[in-house]
Amino acid sequence: xxxxxxxxxxxxxxxxxxxxxxxxxxxxxxxxxxxxxxxxxxxxxxxxxxxxxxxxxxxxxxxxxxxxxxxxxxxxxxxxxxxxx
Numbered sequence: 001x002x003x004x005x006x007x008x009x010x011x012x013x014x015x016x017x018x019x020x021x022x023x024x025x026x027x028x029x030x031x032x033x034x035x036x037x038x039x040x041x042x043x044x045x046x047x048x049x050x051x052x053x054x055x056x057x058x059x060x061x062x063x064x065x066x067x068x069x070x071x072x073x074x075x076x077x078x079x080x081x082x083x084x085x
Contacts, residue, residue, distance in 0.1 A: 022057055054079045
């Protein structure tokens, strides 16, 4: 299937209600998926200013600006989506 516009598509199982998946379609050249521990890495970004957006199906999303000012710079950006009531 080819997705023509950005968005989030939920895929559900008709037999097992607890089984589902999400396809996140972005219109951006840089993206990543965290591992099971929540650790992620974006590499080979050109120098400049960006906004990183984090999304979770139950906890929502949050955005944070950041700037890469020198080659080889490593930033640690941690996010706490927290449980929203």
